[in-house]
Amino acid sequence: MPKVKLWEVSDEFWKRVEPFIPEKKRDPEKQYQRKAGAGRKPKDPRKVFEGIIYVLRTGCQWKALPSERYGSASSVHSYFRTWLKQGFFLSLWQAGLAEYDDMEGIAWSWQSLDGTMLKAPLGGMEDAGPNPTDRGKKRGSKRHLLVDGHGVPLSLVVTGANRHDSTQVGAVLDTLVSPVPEGIKHWLYADKGYAGEPVDRQLKERGYASRVIRKKRKPGRPPKNRRWVVEAAHSWFNRFRKLLVRYEKKTESYLALLHLAAAIICWRKVAPIYG
Numbered sequence: 001m002p003k004v005k006l007w008e009v010s011d012e013f014w015k016r017v018e019p020f021i022p023e024k025k026r027d028p029e030k031q032y033q034r035k036a037g038a039g040r041k042p043k044d045p046r047k048v049f050e051g052i053i054y055v056l057r058t059g060c061q062w063k064a065l066p067s068e069r070y071g072s073a074s075s076v077h078s079y080f081r082t083w084l085k086q087g088f089f090l091s092l093w094q095a096g097l098a099e100y101d102d103m104e105g106i107a108w109s110w111q112s113l114d115g116t117m118l119k120a121p122l123g124g125m126e127d128a129g130p131n132p133t134d135r136g137k138k139r140g141s142k143r144h145l146l147v148d149g150h151g152v153p154l155s156l157v158v159t160g161a162n163r164h165d166s167t168q169v170g171a172v173l174d175t176l177v178s179p180v181p182e183g184i185k186h187w188l189y190a191d192k193g194y195a196g197e198p199v200d201r202q203l204k205e206r207g208y209a210s211r212v213i214r215k216k217r218k219p220g221r222p223p224k225n226r227r228w229v230v231e232a233a234h235s236w237f238n239r240f241r242k243l244l245v246r247y248e249k250k251t252e253s254y255l256a257l258l259h260l261a262a263a264i265i266c267w268r269k270v271a272p273i274y275g
Contacts, residue, residue: 004274007057009050013273020095021045022086043075051076056257059241084256090177093153093259096266097178100152103270107149108180110187110211112230113172113194115144115165119245126251129160141246143237143258144168146176151229151236152269153262154178158251165193170202177262180207187211189226236265 004010009017024042051070055062062080065073083089100106120128120141131140140161146154155176157168180186188203189211203210211226238244240261248254267273 006274007054009046009053010273012271013267014046014049016095016099016267016271016273017049017092018045020088020091021049022083022088043071043079047071048076048079052080052260056240056242056260059244061247080256081253084252089256089259089263092263093266094177096263097152097154100266100270101178104150106152106154106178108184108186110149110189110226111146111154111208112149112189112227113144113146113169114191114227114230114234115142115168115193116234117142117161118243120161120247121245122247122249125246125249127158127160128246129162131161141254143234144172145230145233145237146172147230147233149226149229150269151233152266153233156255156258156262158255158258165190166196166199169194169199173202173206173208185209191227233265237261240264 062077118141128139142161144157157171188208194212
């Protein structure tokens, strides 16, 4: 398969996405009267999806979509909003993770958790708060990410930048895209920001063995550092330029883009979707 650009959709990629494209549903209680030849024809779903990928990869504004290639930008964004409400992007992430699990196997034994801050310059945003890295003068969001032993995303949550990492442990572990298999002992690695009795209690309740770095280490050989995989995963997400700085005012829109990026990360581990 010839190599394609990152903002393009290859046939290998599309054949994985197409089965999940939502069908347009009509209200069974409503009577539709449409004259022959009237109204607009529905857009080609592949063109719509390609437009969404273009925005995700390049970071351009929705209105800046090249109309000669993708058609009306407002129409593409309208499809995006409709699809996210139907759970399309989350379904892609679940499908990508399932295929990765079948071919490589999710490394459940040890997982890593960390958060990263993002600038959110627009006003009126959901889940945005004073950014500590900007001395609280500017607003930002925080992406809390859980990955397996190979850096494949398993769960993520978006909050305001002023929310401490340790307060979101339960939310992240309770929103796993794929449930942890029974009978597998799994460890959670995290930095000092997650140290403390409240986090230890939440991990124990969910069957995790803690490998949180302590502020005062016990004598002896320190535990093996496995936290780097989540930092690598955050960098993979940041390669999608639409995610690097948050311009989506609605959290559900930003989450949908994150879910799509997570699906791509999963598929790239097991399939040549970009040649």
